[in-house]
Amino acid sequence: MDDVTHDSGTSPTPPTVQPTTSAKPRVSARLAAIAESATLAVDAKAKALKAAGRPVIGFGAGEPDFPTPQYIVDAAVLAANDPVNHRYSPAAGLPVLREAIAAKTLRDSGYEVAPSQVLVTNGGKQAVYQAFAAIVDPGDEVLLPAPYWTTYPEAVRLAGGVPVEVFAGADQGYLVTVEQLEAARTDRTKVLLFCSPSNPTGAVYPPEETAAIGRWALEHGIWVITDEIYEHLTYDDAVFTPIVRAVPELADTTIVLNGVAKTYAMTGWRVGWMIGPADVIKAATNLQSHLTSNVANVSQRAAVAAVSGDLAAVEAMRAAFDRRRKTMVEMLSAIDGVVCPTPQGAFYVYPSVEGVLGKTIRGVTPTTSAELAALILEQAEVAVVPGEAFGPSGYIRLSYALSDADLVEGVSRIQALLAEAR
Incomplete structure (x- = not known):
């Protein structure tokens, strides 16, 4: 028999554990500092909007639209x-x-x-x-x-x-x-x-x-x-x-x-x-x-x-990219405030949109390419990647690795939206 006194029918109250005042971070500083892949994020958002029934055209992903040979x-x-x-x-x-x-x-x-x-x-x-x-x-x-x-x-x-x-x-x-x-x-x-x-x-x-x-x-x-x-x-x-x-x-x-x-x-x-x-x-x-x-x-x-x-199959794809490249550069260059150098490789165009920033479009005045990309997605239902993903603001990236019809439709929507810039 021990000599501990028990309250009748009650259990001892467990001690209270106080949280430490210097709790360690749950995620390592090394990984917490990593930014999400902007190109994959834009692509994921475009696909989510399409799944929700919106007719979004995505220029975000650097992915050929052709099947593997x-x-x-x-x-x-x-x-x-x-x-x-x-x-x-x-x-x-x-x-x-x-x-x-x-x-x-x-x-x-x-x-x-x-x-x-x-x-x-x-x-x-x-x-x-x-x-x-x-x-x-x-x-x-x-x-x-x-x-x-x-x-x-x-x-x-x-x-x-x-x-x-x-x-x-x-x-x-x-x-x-x-x-x-x-x-x-x-x-x-x-x-x-x-x-x-x-x-x-x-x-x-x-x-x-x-x-x-x-x-x-x-x-x-x-x-x-x-x-x-x-x-x-x-x-x-x-x-x-x-x-x-x-x-x-x-x-x-x-x-x-x-x-x-x-x-x-x-x-x-x-x-x-x-x-x-x-x-x-x-x-x-x-x-x-x-x-x-x-x-x-x-x-x-x-x-x-x-x-x-x-490289025969590769050449067929390259010829299609070349055709789309020319179409996209021509259409983007027709937009007031957009400067679009002609790319000589890969399947991207990277126009400067600095001439559009600071202008008001449908009640919104974007001052960065990130804000402009968000506006284009919301108002034109077209996904582009802002320059902030690749360096300084003031640019957007569009991939022309998508069908000719989608390319023309998507850039036409951008043209119509940016034509309203005042």
């Missing part, structure tokens, strides 16, 4: 029926695909790489993240020509780096100069991000400018991460120039990013790759082995068919 789909079907593809495979990618990518690089870019220098990733976006993670340490500065793809600065920050914007506007054709890069360089500069043809502007660096930038990076010991995913989508007299071919000495300090998404209309298959020095590729492979392991084998087998085949 049938010979690629057929390869995937065969692969899905082969049990060998139902198992894990090497984190760096199927050897047959790494070999095919090396062969494709020689064919399309004009220089040799070993299959061991190739890492197959879950889409080009994973290649972007892993490239920065592989070579950037906290405090390293990364020169980021702007306008830039919305994911680049977030990937830099996740690696602990500091993105340094170098802006070139419509008056420069959205092409930064060596002089601008040199003015932005400090003793903390480690990497230059280079993207040609460009997302979001469609700008393509001429061969001589690509070479000049490459020589500048080599002279100052600056790494280059070059995104070449739009390599086959150029128009008029524009020429895609691989920076490693322009300056071969850069090979040991360059990471090439690419994938099948844009060229072969395979955005949903999620196959990209990195090419780089063996030690960097090994480090990135180690990261991927813990992050995602191997890319889905069926998608890899489809990618083998894509990169090993001829």
Whole structure:
């Protein structure tokens, strides 16, 4: 019998737990600082409005509207029926695909790489993240020509780096100069991000400018991460120039990013790759082995068919993009206050709308491109991506990777709305 006194029929009152005054954040500071992908957000909103019955036309997503070529789909079907593809495979990618990518690089870019220098990733976006993670340490500065793809600065920050914007506007054709890069360089500069043809502007660096930038990076010991995913989508007299071919000495300090998404209309298959020095590729492979392991084998087998085949299907898509490009530029250029440089690559136009800002449209006076994009979505039921997603305000991005009919209808709605600007 213990000597504790009990109240009849009652239980002891549990002690009150006081909350700590310095509660820890629920989400890490690293992830809390990441902005949502603006392009995916615009696309999601457009699709939600369409699902609700509104006739929204979306110019947001950078996604070809064509089906994946049938010979690629057929390869995937065969692969899905082969049990060998139902198992894990090497984190760096199927050897047959790494070999095919090396062969494709020689064919399309004009220089040799070993299959061991190739890492197959879950889409080009994973290649972007892993490239920065592989070579950037906290405090390293990364020169980021702007306008830039919305994911680049977030990937830099996740690696602990500091993105340094170098802006070139419509008056420069959205092409930064060596002089601008040199003015932005400090003793903390480690990497230059280079993207040609460009997302979001469609700008393509001429061969001589690509070479000049490459020589500048080599002279100052600056790494280059070059995104070449739009390599086959150029128009008029524009020429895609691989920076490693322009300056071969850069090979040991360059990471090439690419994938099948844009060229072969395979955005949903999620196959990209990195090419780089063996030690960097090994480090990135180690990261991927813990992050995602191997890319889905069926998608890899489809990618083998894509990169090993001829470019006939690609050329048919490119011809359609070219036609739509011309139509969109002509229609946007007819709007008072809009300046629309003619893109020479990819499938985007990036007009300046600074001449429209500050004017009143249906009772609203937008002062930023974000406000203008919101107005266009609400009043014209057309989704565009504001310039704030890619750098400074004052611009909008429209993709012409959609049907000719939707393109004309969508831009016609924008024309009608902006004609009311006063």
